[in-house]
Amino acid sequence: SQTIHQWPATLVQPVGSPLSLECTVEGTSNPNLYWYRQAAGRGLQLLFYSVGIGQISSEVPQNLSASRPQDRQFILSSKKLLLSDSGFYLCAWSGTLDSSLHFGNGTRLTVT
């Protein structure tokens, strides 16, 4: 069966520091991968999605970037964090012929 791992679970970082969140998927090949941010108001905002290695689409302009160095690895990064980057970050995957999303357990990021 397919599983998705996301880490770390929680992170507290100072303003101006770099960020790297990692997500890996097991049990499937060539998944579509996604990064979402969930603000305190609960809505989910799609940040990035990827249909293959090195292929990244950005949905909103921001201080963050994403990379997909391997088929089942997706990384969310920032060179310099802002206070407004605080939130709950969720990685998800879908099959290429599948419309449903399968989420990781999320990373709670607090920028101080």
Next chain:
Amino acid sequence: GEDVEQSLFLSVREGDSSVINCTYTDSSSTYLYWYKQEPGAGLQLLTYIFSNMDMKQDQRLTVLLNKKDKHLSLRIADTQTGDSAIYFCAPGGSARQLTFGSGTQLTVLP
């Protein structure tokens, strides 16, 4: 883009039925999903309905779809304390196109 609206809060007594409602604007949505989020966790896929269906039942869960009114509901029978969570409605045509509502916080009272 798609707008998806849900009530923010719902409280029910344990053993009663819960009905969580959702309205959406994009009539071309092919799939309509319900996700559950427990505190501090990711979203868990609960159930879904295809746009050509009116109703789908899955154990204690019943999904009703009114395409004319663009209204989707999730009924949970015999609600238990373990059902307390935030429930998200998400219609769309593909995984990338899914639009999530703001979620309904379901509180089950003993």
